[in-house]
């Protein structure tokens with residue numbers, strides 16, 4: 001991690017880091033020098049040498065160096081910390097754009113947001129606040145040890161006598177802490193994820209009087225996190241107390257034996273006092289070792305989660321992308337499964353000629369959405385191929401693939417922006433006229449004009465303030481504006497009033513014209529005139545053809561679905577194909 005973080009820093013970040021370490025080192029050394037000067041001046045006063053003036057000058061000089069180096073270290077440590085945070089966030093943002101959209105279904109929103117907020121911020125703490133001080137403290141210790149060994153090897157040896165045992169004890173304690181920290185980190189991510197899910201689902205849970213069950217789940221994750229955090233703190237406290245005690249043992253052995261050395265005349269009183277005072281500075285990084293290390297562990301855990309994003313698989317782009325010349329769709333013996341042992345699609349083959357409509361019908365979980373997901377490369381097929389205009393979708397540039405497809409799904413995603421801004425998502429460079437034209441085709445223009453701020457009306461998060469049908473028509477306007485040759489349509493099943501439903505149906509019929517359309521059909525009546533109907537069951541195409549032909553097979557699955565459609569069937573004038 002240390003090497004990777006160092007490589008992530010920009011050259012100015014690296015410079016700031018080194019300057020900060022230098023500043024902290026000078027700060028500590030000048031403080032120690034001041035103590036030595038005071039001792040020396042005491043010795044000189046006691047022995048009657050009157051050079052006190054020079055000691056004062058030296059003290060003032062050291063004080064100025066101490067103050068200046070502290071300012072330098074503090075300013076530069078923040079520069080280094082912000083540099084690493086900015087670089088990591090920049091890397092993550094770049095990666096987020098490269099992932100297949102399937103990544104976002106797998107990864108939980110709460111976990112991603114914890115990584116971006118909390119984990120990345122911890123990196124600032126490691127680089128700015130921990131590394132700089134830790135490095136400086138150890139440099140100071142090494143300098144002091146060298147100086148004290150030269151002054152009195154015996155006393156220096158006594159000073160470090162219990163250190164190896166203390167450090168061994170600490171390392172073993174920290175190893176245990178590492179495992180506990182990891183568990184606590186995972187529990188935190190789980191808690192945040194469940195909490196976000198809970199908050200997002202409150203209206204639904206209330207509607208189904210199901211909130212108690214979910215509250216228990218939230219409580220349980222909070223309890224798990226509380227317990228794992230407690231285990232971390234308990235372990236840390238125990239290890240720290242024993243470790244501090246062992247270092248203290250070194251110190252007191254040194255003083256006790258030091259007194260004997262004074263008596264036998266091996267060291268002067270000045271030397272004894274020098275060790276008594278300066279050894280405290282020598283021990284400082286060792287005493288802070290546990291907290292440095294504990295912070296390092298927390299940061300390493302965060303860094304592991306950050307790498308889950310920065311090293312997750314992205315969509316592979318072809319070396320030499322190919323563009324299709326027309327927009328037929330072919331699935332050729334496609335095999336796919338989301339995970340081992342889970343839902344599997346087998347031998348899916350079909351051909352949708354350009355500018356025709358293919359409807360996907362089948363029970364819930366039969367694989368209709370999976371077919372559209374595979375076309376968009378949200379996941380890649382395990383075997384077989386998917387082609388647009390004869391070109392394997394993996395040979396098209398991902399941007400071109402996504403640019404060739406408009407999607408109108410049931411769950412419309414709207415952003416906190418103006419209505420115009422939300423429609424403009426279909427084409428960033430669209431003119432005002434183009435946006436109005438798209439809204440007219442989507443049968444939403446009159447409604448927008450009836451609002452006090454018209455196209456500049458702000459809409460709340462996820463379209464708060466708009467009805468389901470209005471949101472649908474805004475998403476249809478986006479698709480008109482994008483004007484892509486392929487349209488993926490998830491037929492609306494949510495309850496919209498009859499007027500909205502009729503308007504949506506009219507708009508969709510117009511949108512479907514002259515495009516290659518794959519429609520996930522829930523109302524069989526609306527796709528009776530589709531050019532082709534694919535009937536899916538458990539991840540396989542069990543029937544295909546046109547409505548009348550399929551219906552005439554009285555033993556077939558389509559016939560069964562048609563008879564079971566009941567009130568969901570809709571009326572004849574709802575035909576998708578206009």
Ligand SMILES: Nc1ncnc2c1ncn2[C@@H]1O[C@H](COP(=O)(O)OP(=O)(O)OP(=O)(O)O)[C@@H](O)[C@H]1O
Nearest residue numbers: 105338339342343363364365366367368369370371
């Ligand atoms: N991201 C995923 N990871 C694992 N399994 C998944 C994932 N998405 C869907 N599935 C599973 O794949 C199967 C097919 O799902 P799919 O959404 O394609 O069905 P569908 O026919 O569109 O259903 P519905 O009409 O209810 O939307 C289901 O069993 C579903 O649980």
